[in-house]
Amino acid sequence: MEQPLLNRSEMVIFQPSSLKESLKILNENPDSVIMANATDLWPRIRNGEVSPKKILDISGLTSELSYVKKEGNTIKIGALVTVSQLEQESFLNEDRFSAFKDLISKFGSPQIRNMATVGGNVCAASSSEDFIPLFLALNAKVKLSSVDGERYMNIEKFVIGKRKINRRANEIVTEISFEDPGLGYRSAFEKIGRRNILIINLVNLAVVGKILENRIEDVRIAANRVKGKIPERAKATEEFLKGKKLDEQTLNGAKKMFSDELVLTDDIRASAFYRKALLLTMLERLLKRIGGAK
Ligand SMILES: Cc1cc2nc3c(=O)[nH]c(=O)nc-3n(C[C@H](O)[C@H](O)[C@H](O)COP(=O)(O)OP(=O)(O)OC[C@H]3O[C@@H](n4cnc5c(N)ncnc54)[C@H](O)[C@@H]3O)c2cc1C
Known part of the structure; x- marks a missing residue:
């Protein structure tokens, strides 16, 4: 399919060399779209999803922001x-x-x-x-x-x-x-897409927690979707888990709680049913991992 043409003559690109200068330009041109290394923004411009008239390119600020x-x-x-x-x-x-x-x-x-x-x-x-x-x-x-x-x-x-x-x-x-959460904490992340590399995730899940002598002292769980289409913490599931022993009964209870907490919708990439099934399996796997299982 032919890509829509970019009319770059109508696009102003500011390329400041310091953060101070960038902030001044942005203050004077608040309608500018900020661009870092453009791996997300440029494909969206090419697809016609966004058509900025002004771009503030901050990629040259590595000495200050890298x-x-x-x-x-x-x-x-x-x-x-x-x-x-x-x-x-x-x-x-x-x-x-x-x-x-x-x-x-x-x-x-x-x-x-x-x-x-x-x-x-x-x-x-x-x-x-x-x-x-x-x-x-x-x-x-x-x-x-x-x-x-x-x-x-x-x-x-x-x-x-x-x-x-x-x-x-x-x-x-x-x-x-x-x-830094400190010693005793562990973390794990998993994402699942339709293939193994270059994946747009269907779901992803991050777990950070402290499990000492098999007891869950602290846990924080976040996924790319919990109650809608934006990343969120699964706070009810976290509360359910805190203070409990990490055993089969707790894992089953946590999956039930997480299942109730997840409010997902079908879309072009996957059904809500499939996403939920993935997230529940991932939750069990990641909790076992931060609990010390390989
Ligand atoms: C082939 C491909 C594979 C990808 N795989 C993954 C993947 O596996 N996982 C993943 O998470 N992402 C993935 N991405 C998405 C993308 O690479 C990431 O989101 C990347 O981190 C965006 O960084 P960038 O510097 O390119 O941002 P840009 O494209 O420059 O900007 C992204 C957005 O953030 C805004 N922005 C950027 N920097 C700032 C700032 N400092 N202050 C305010 N606003 C700012 C921009 O206005 C724009 O809206 C993939 C993209 C492509 C093209």
């Missing part, structure tokens, strides 16, 4: 960190961050991992974005910067709808951060 660091107990990831860069971070070798390794191993292709940014993933805000459930399970915060200053928002409040984020028109997401 870092991973730990300050105190907080892990901070700059918005322009790519999936490949994150993969090199030594903190991912700790059991409590295994979910990142699970996620990255199934993320796109090597070419996409080299380009896709963590900030772009969170801001794309669709149920196809894999980092959002993991950041929800880690209680992550999003840092929003503008000419007026900086503010932090829990990711739960940031992703508010399908492709809807809680960002003011003059703000750029500059960082995603979360508290």
